[in-house]
Amino acid sequence: MAQFALTSAQIEDLKQLLQDRKRLLKVTLNAELHVEDPTHASITARSDADWTTADVDADTLIANAERHSVALLDITAALEKVSDGCYGVCEACGEAIGYARLLAYPSARRCLACQRSAETRSGMKSGS
Numbered sequence: 001m002a003q004f005a006l007t008s009a010q011i012e013d014l015k016q017l018l019q020d021r022k023r024l025l026k027v028t029l030n031a032e033l034h035v036e037d038p039t040h041a042s043i044t045a046r047s048d049a050d051w052t053t054a055d056v057d058a059d060t061l062i063a064n065a066e067r068h069s070v071a072l073l074d075i076t077a078a079l080e081k082v083s084d085g086c087y088g089v090c091e092a093c094g095e096a097i098g099y100a101r102l103l104a105y106p107s108a109r110r111c112l113a114c115q116r117s118a119e120t121r122s123g124m125k126s127g128s
């Protein structure tokens with residue numbers, strides 16, 4: 001059984017944080033998925049260069065929406081863990097993730113060490 005480093009007050013704080021972020025993400029996603037960009041309305045009258053820009057913008061928008069969807073799923077999963085009583089435990093090694101890391105990344109699934117080795121393995125740099 002994993003050792004819990006979080007107090008119930010800390011879990012309550014993080015739960016609040018997760019719920020706030022979830023609300024915010026839902027609003028953001030809603031805006032992204034139902035965007036009515038005024039520049040797109042007039043884009044048909046523009047040059048090819050502007051079309052390229054519009055494509056990039058759409059890609060960025062989709063990428064953002066995808067990223068936010070994943071974040072929303074992560075947060076939902078984290079909130080489920082809170083109710084299951086297993087929140088704050090690293091999925092990889094079973095150690096406590098730590099309050100400081102969870103404050104920065106409330107939906108973190110892994111401790112910093114496991115996150116780093118996972119990112120090194122996949123060759124990904126999150127940049128955060």
Ligand SMILES: [Zn+2]
Pocket residue numbers: 090091092093094095110111112113114115
């Ligand atoms: Zn770990």
